[in-house]
Amino acid sequence: xxxxxxxxxxxxxxxxxxxxxxxxxxxxxxxxxxxxxxxxxxxxxxxxxxxxxxxxxxxxxxxxxxxxxxxxxxxxxxxxxxxxxxxxxxxxxxxxxxxxxxxxxxxxxxxxxxxxxxxxxxxxxxxxxxxxxxxxxxxxxxxxxxxxxxxxxxxxxxxxxxxxxxxxx
Numbered sequence: 166x167x168x169x170x171x172x173x174x175x176x177x178x179x180x181x182x183x184x185x186x187x188x189x190x191x192x193x194x195x196x197x198x199x200x201x202x203x204x205x206x207x208x209x210x211x212x213x214x215x216x217x218x219x220x221x222x223x224x225x226x227x228x229x230x231x232x233x234x235x236x237x238x239x240x241x242x243x244x245x246x247x248x249x250x251x252x253x254x255x256x257x258x259x260x261x262x263x264x265x266x267x268x269x270x271x272x273x274x275x276x277x278x279x280x281x282x283x284x285x286x287x288x289x290x291x292x293x294x295x296x297x298x299x300x301x302x303x304x305x306x307x308x309x310x311x312x313x314x315x316x317x318x319x320x321x322x323x324x325x326x327x328x329x330x331x332x333x334x
Contacts, residue, residue: 167250170221171207172233173241173314174259176293183318184293185311186261187302188228191268191289193275203302205254205310206288217243217253228288230267234259241313246306254310256317263291 178184187203189195195202208224210217218238225233238255246252268288275283294302299311 167209168212168217168253169207169209169246169250170217170224170253171205171255172221172225172238173205173254173256173310174234174261175256175314175318176258176260178293178295182295183314184295185299185314186291186293187299188288189290189292191286192271192273193283193285195289200301201303201305203292203294203299204304205252205307206291207252207254208287218255221253221255227269229261229291230269231261231265233257234261239317241310241317244306244309246304250306252307252310254307254313256314261291263293266291 174186175183186206188206189199189203206225206228207221208228210220210224215223222233234257236257236259238257241254241256243251243253266288268286270284271287272282272284275281296311296315300308303311
């Protein structure tokens with residue numbers, strides 16, 4: 166089973182409602198996909214070697230090109246994104262200008278099983294979405310993370326932040 170960890174950055178939008186930052190994967194497979202294709206910025210980690218908060222911080226910086234916001238991190242839990250992957254996410258208030266995205270690159274085989282490789286950005290764009298739109302945009306396996314964020318947001322983040330002892334920020 167694969168494990169990924171990510172950071173769900175949130176802010177208050179112009180209308181005072183929460184907005185979340187989601188990432189769209191790069192490459193030809195995802196190029197024409199929109200609804201159901203976006204994700205919490207995240208990446209894989211080995212739970213035996215690294216804590217999920219530290220991995221989430223590392224992956225955020227690798228995939229977006231800047232460190233995650235500082236401030237209290239709130240554990241949104243771990244969900245089964247698919248039968249082959251678990252995703253752990255943390256919410257943190259902050260801001261990110263999508264124009265500053267500098268994603269790392271990945272080498273992929275394309276078309277599948279062709280033996281030809283190409284280099285693509287892991288993330289081709291990021292955007293801010295209100296929660297209703299985010300539920301439509303995000304991968305279906307990550308919707309429970311938005312639900313956890315909505316419950317936390319409804320409590321105005323009065324609960325104590327939760328971070329593992331290896332958190333980077």
